[in-house]
Amino acid sequence: MKVEQIRKEFPLLEEKVYGKQLVYLDNAATIQRPRSVVEKWNDLTLHCNSNLHRAVHKIAADATEEYETTRDAVRDFLNAESRQEIIFTSGATASINLVAFSFGEAFVKEGDEIIVAESEHHSNIVPWQMMCNRKKASIKVLPVDDSGCLCIDRLENLITDKTRLIAVAQISNVLGVRNPIKEVVRIAHSHGVKVLVDGAQGVVHDGADVRDLDCDFYAFSGHKVYAAPGTGVLYGKKEILDQMPPYMGGGEMIAKVKFSGTTYAPLPGKYEAGTQNMAGTPTLKPALEMAKSLKDKEISEYHEQLTAFVLDALESNPKIHLYGNPEDRSTKTSIFSFTMEGVHHEDLALILDKMGIAVRSGQMCAEPLMDRFGVTGMLRASFAHYNTMEEAAYFIKSLDKAASMLL
Amino acid sequence: METRSLKEIQQDIIDEFSMFDEWLDKYEYLIDLGKNLDAYPEALKTDDRLIKGCQSRVWLDCKTEDGKLVFIADSDAIITKGIISLLISVYSGRTAEEIASDDFSFLDQIGLKENLSPTRANGLVSMIETIRKAATERK
Numbered sequence: 001m002k003v004e005q006i007r008k009e010f011p012l013l014e015e016k017v018y019g020k021q022l023v024y025l026d027n028a029a030t031i032q033r034p035r036s037v038v039e040k041w042n043d044l045t046l047h048c049n050s051n052l053h054r055a056v057h058k059i060a061a062d063a064t065e066e067y068e069t070t071r072d073a074v075r076d077f078l079n080a081e082s083r084q085e086i087i088f089t090s091g092a093t094a095s096i097n098l099v100a101f102s103f104g105e106a107f108v109k110e111g112d113e114i115i116v117a118e119s120e121h122h123s124n125i126v127p128w129q130m131m132c133n134r135k136k137a138s139i140k141v142l143p144v145d146d147s148g149c150l151c152i153d154r155l156e157n158l159i160t161d162k163t164r165l166i167a168v169a170q171i172s173n174v175l176g177v178r179n180p181i182k183e184v185v186r187i188a189h190s191h192g193v194k195v196l197v198d199g200a201q202g203v204v205h206d207g208a209d210v211r212d213l214d215c216d217f218y219a220f221s222g223h224k225v226y227a228a229p230g231t232g233v234l235y236g237k238k239e240i241l242d243q244m245p246p247y248m249g250g251g252e253m254i255a256k257v258k259f260s261g262t263t264y265a266p267l268p269g270k271y272e273a274g275t276q277n278m279a280g281t282p283t284l285k286p287a288l289e290m291a292k293s294l295k296d297k298e299i300s301e302y303h304e305q306l307t308a309f310v311l312d313a314l315e316s317n318p319k320i321h322l323y324g325n326p327e328d329r330s331t332k333t334s335i336f337s338f339t340m341e342g343v344h345h346e347d348l349a350l351i352l353d354k355m356g357i358a359v360r361s362g363q364m365c366a367e368p369l370m371d372r373f374g375v376t377g378m379l380r381a382s383f384a385h386y387n388t389m390e391e392a393a394y395f396i397k398s399l400d401k402a403a404s405m406l407l
Numbered sequence: 408m409e410t411r412s413l414k415e416i417q418q419d420i421i422d423e424f425s426m427f428d429e430w431l432d433k434y435e436y437l438i439d440l441g442k443n444l445d446a447y448p449e450a451l452k453t454d455d456r457l458i459k460g461c462q463s464r465v466w467l468d469c470k471t472e473d474g475k476l477v478f479i480a481d482s483d484a485i486i487t488k489g490i491i492s493l494l495i496s497v498y499s500g501r502t503a504e505e506i507a508s509d510d511f512s513f514l515d516q517i518g519l520k521e522n523l524s525p526t527r528a529n530g531l532v533s534m535i536e537t538i539r540k541a542a543t544e545r546k
Binding site for chain 2 (some may be wrong): 018019343344346347350351354355376405406
């Protein structure tokens, strides 16, 4: 399969901005949606809109069928053992908040500790802080080294008999480095500590086999893997999910409701309170199909070449400081965050925008990491499998041109 | 000493901007303004001079000389610095009354606000408000 073929499935890529061809390099923020996803959403909204799991009528049954077969598709994609382990949420943030609350209620007590990596997105920091405040527990930070790699050798020493959980991203949204998740899980489990993996970036770059990773929780957002916004997934091991109390109450999450006391529905319903995203969630089916089809050998190799090209170009520019530049290049993904000497990241982003290039600038929801590297912000170009070598070359050339304007 | 009216200076800027074909050229102009802005004393980079609501940091100092307001400014981002430079080239050396009664509409005519990202547009609004407030307080 060729990249040109895939691009046809993503109408937005043909947009022009300021009369110039759009080059979309903000894929780590949200990825563009293929026609199949838009059609699914459209179809369900126009022809199959009904609340789920409740009514006996035909439309309700069809809508429920769409929703529940999506659960099977996600289970299959993540290689989870059971469909009961797949909880639909509104996104990775909601998934992590769910775990922080419910896991905290069940397993965290005063004086306990949670370990969070220094490179985490705010969504994998703040929910833990909120829980720790409530439970009088504390957070310990697993640092990253100067090249942006997790200091995995420090993990063993951070773990104490009070450690309950380690929260770490599969791939940092800033550094774009693949974290050694299996190693984190191995060390954590040898001490009886659970692991939550934030797969917000990882899901689209690497996917996940949760049984192989052996992580206890895995969270991701639909909109970063081609699906509709406001969709998301939490995978959790059944035996742990069963022990945790629900996060929200109401809707179909109940077994029996009495004023004398309420009992909860079995998994996964227990964690899906309220009306679900009935048109959005089923878009995960075509979205994950797209993600799988992009694992195609020709596409993957092309993307690797593109990644190597951008990495080489940024590395060889003496004015550029790249954050997340591991010695082992195979751990680097196509997410590039950097600063340019003497240039403010915002200025660069603004000039690139007028050249038709969409990139991200700022703190990227990772303020502790910005502090770690002593910067107020960075510029981030994040590529998807539909990006072309020509776009990468245009980006590098435009970066030079923007720099010559600004310096 | 500036002898032209506020409106005349603003019209000059409108004319200047209308000569550019595309926004990249306008940015180039703003970048030049930013680069040529007079040095701002480090000692005046205080929190009370920092304009709130800008993503990049912008400091604005205002003092009164011979009945006129004199503005000096700085920013860590060059385009923002160019924008604040443009503003002080118009408003510095004017009386508080002149500034307070101005409607700042020349900025709409050069299309600056709508061509900035939302965060920068908010920053521009904050800059305008700070200048307007400085003038109103000194009337």
